[in-house]
Amino acid sequence: MSYYHIEEEENELLAKVEEISGEIVTLCEQCGICTTSCPMADEMDFTPAGIMHAVKIGDKAVLDSKAIWICASCFTCTVRCPRGIDLAKVTEALRQIHLRKNKDHINLEEVKEEELEEDLPPIAIVSALRKFTG
Amino acid sequence: MEVAYYPGCTLKTHAKEFEKAALKAYRAIGIELKELDKWYCCGTVYSLAKDNIMYKVASVRNILNAQKEGFDCLIVLCSMCYNTLKQAQEFIKDESNLARIKAFMDEEEYKGIEILHGLELLKDKMEEIKKAVKKPLNRKYAAYYGCTLLRPKSVAIDSYEKPSIMERLIEALGGIAVEWPLKNECCGSYNIITNKEIVVERVRHIIENARQRGAEAIVTSCPLCYFNLKECQKDVKRIYPGFEEMPLYYYTELMNEAFNGKFDKGENNNGS
Ligand code: SF4
Ligand code: SF4
Numbered sequence: 265m266s267y268y269h270i271e272e273e274e275n276e277l278l279a280k281v282e283e284i285s286g287e288i289v290t291l292c293e294q295c296g297i298c299t300t301s302c303p304m305a306d307e308m309d310f311t312p313a314g315i316m317h318a319v320k321i322g323d324k325a326v327l328d329s330k331a332i333w334i335c336a337s338c339f340t341c342t343v344r345c346p347r348g349i350d351l352a353k354v355t356e357a358l359r360q361i362h363l364r365k366n367k368d369h370i371n372l373e374e375v376k377e378e379e380l381e382e383d384l385p386p387i388a389i390v391s392a393l394r395k396f397t398g
Numbered sequence: 399m400e401v402a403y404y405p406g407c408t409l410k411t412h413a414k415e416f417e418k419a420a421l422k423a424y425r426a427i428g429i430e431l432k433e434l435d436k437w438y439c440c441g442t443v444y445s446l447a448k449d450n451i452m453y454k455v456a457s458v459r460n461i462l463n464a465q466k467e468g469f470d471c472l473i474v475l476c477s478m479c480y481n482t483l484k485q486a487q488e489f490i491k492d493e494s495n496l497a498r499i500k501a502f503m504d505e506e507e508y509k510g511i512e513i514l515h516g517l518e519l520l521k522d523k524m525e526e527i528k529k530a531v532k533k534p535l536n537r538k539y540a541a542y543y544g545c546t547l548l549r550p551k552s553v554a555i556d557s558y559e560k561p562s563i564m565e566r567l568i569e570a571l572g573g574i575a576v577e578w579p580l581k582n583e584c585c586g587s588y589n590i591i592t593n594k595e596i597v598v599e600r601v602r603h604i605i606e607n608a609r610q611r612g613a614e615a616i617v618t619s620c621p622l623c624y625f626n627l628k629e630c631q632k633d634v635k636r637i638y639p640g641f642e643e644m645p646l647y648y649y650t651e652l653m654n655e656a657f658n659g660k661f662d663k664g665e666n667n668n669g670s
Binding site for chain 2: 283284285286303304307333334336337338339340342343350352353356357360369370383384385386387388389390391392394395396
């Protein structure tokens, strides 16, 4: 991937993420504390700090990342960010960009099958539907 | 003392034993948990999108309802429901937010209500708890807080990096609480639906850490942590045959065990 940088005024992704999340992504100083705190970082294709960087420079590849769906909204990064950024809201905004186009991340049929198989608690099913469907 | 209590969907279905044990345990120390006459699913996760008001409506309706039933404090036992209701309560502390939400419901004025997790209620009841113990616990326990009792900071029931309320409870019941660093780490939560293999690895990591610190059992108040830890240990065992499963308890079950001198698992024990 070639490195590119979009000027802030024309950075559509940044504008959208800031609008939905209410967070100021450009405050990020790329210290990496979110990444070292994140329990899911090892499983991600973009690290939490990488997500912030991508949004900041307008790299839309982050929208196709697995990371935004792996983020469990655990708020560990949120409580530790020295710039006071709520990164959990940033990943929620990135998910919302998909979900608001009516592109669901899971399908109900599959959930039902698993539910029968494993006796999933309602909080697991409802929270997944809230996070992964529009 | 009677306090209003919000159960949520999971305590009425999957985690019945948590509720059953709670009603009994709190009664033993003089607290009557009175279920709200009317309540709805809180939504389980608080919407993090700034512009999404709809997902907050159900939580706010529950809060207003508790007020309507005459309560100024609401106790929640499920960690996820607690987190969602508490964040909603924080949200409507702001007048303009409340006004936006109220556009969707024509109800009485909001006067302000306290939302507490069941554990918070025990903070200054340790003496009563000690007195109620008939047979002290004699094992080593790892108190597992997970995320939703502690984060974000605005909802933390205790120090969000170094909580100790459950440890104090375990010790009051005669057990030994081990100190371990993963007590406030995420188990993977709703990834159980989409990325189970990630949760399985998280669970292995969490259980091994507890074991290394000497724990013989895990104590929690979150039905999703409980489910993930319990179910995924079976998968861990399939992948790592030498792995030994560790038992899990809701904190209210431990209270009853110490209060009654015997362990009484509810009818529903998740198929184990
Ligand atoms: S912790 Fe905060 S400032 Fe540091 S990289 Fe992460 S989001 Fe940026
Ligand atoms: S909220 Fe998401 S990105 Fe932040 S620490 Fe938790 S899983 Fe990682």
